[in-house]
Amino acid sequence: MTTPADEILDIVDEHDQVIGRSPRGEAYAKGLRHRCVFIQTRDAEGRLFVHRRTATKLVFPSLYDMFVGGVVGAGESYDEAALREAEEELGVIGLPAPRFLFKFLYDDGAGRSWWSAVYEVRCDLPVRPQAEEVAWHDFLPDAEVERRLPEWEWVPDGLAAYERLREHRRAAR
Template sequence: MSAADEILDIVDEHDRVVGRSPRGEVYARGLRHRCAFVHVRDAEGRVFVHRRTATKLAFPSLYDMFVGGVVGAGETYDEAALREAEEELGVTGLPRPDFLFTFLYEDDGGGSWWSAVYEVRCELPVRPQAEEVAWHAFLPEAEVERRLGEWEWVPDGLAAYERLKAFRAGG
């Protein structure tokens, strides 16, 4: 099954499931769905940053400071966060990511998705999925901040990162 054929839950403005559709149709029609974002740090506290492959359905070749992805039909945010983090990092036995908050992301094209933000510490050697990750590194937070204005970032990840900073600051 291709990524475009994966079945996703369609949700309303209150994050209640109202239907199901293949991912390709969800993207094409801008249907509201669910995503999990996992902010990963290593033992030294550095942030996992990566550039997406050119073949990704959404935001190809852009940088991201989260791993994660869509929540499959019938899957919980928690299940998707762990599954996606292990898949993208290329690890097994990752601790369960800690849930932080959710927000409704709305893109410029009229699409929107409920976004659950998590964090996890990964002390395992990572072997990112070649189909998903073109480049990766663990960067100090200051380096991530410096690169915000230099690299082209996925817009939903950037929105999640800004909310994460506000969340940590108590806002």
């Protein structure tokens, strides 16, 4: 039986060029740079999907996140991974293709670094998040998310993506 730690990832350089492949567990343990997708999901009323990760997650267990997403598998495109991860985490089939917004290199300075592609998608379907991935979820208005930012412990890469997304939208105005 394979586990998430066995999933093969493309290892990339500082320019997002593939330089090798590694199992996810090894990539995490050795701090090898890989690729991830972050998908901001809103419902028909424009509320943001927010969830708390399960305690069994390999990275950032039990923390809150305002994105669904995950790692990009070896040979998989960012776009393919965005749709796959969004449908898996939301527990839906038939989601429209998430819209690519921008990409940035996340680096926490402590050995965690990955290229991060940020997307957005609207989900009008009833969600059934994976119990293995999501301990709690809700669709929250933006004002509620902003109010919770200092109160809840958020995944650091998701928080970095959220802050960059706010700047991206300000610049686009």
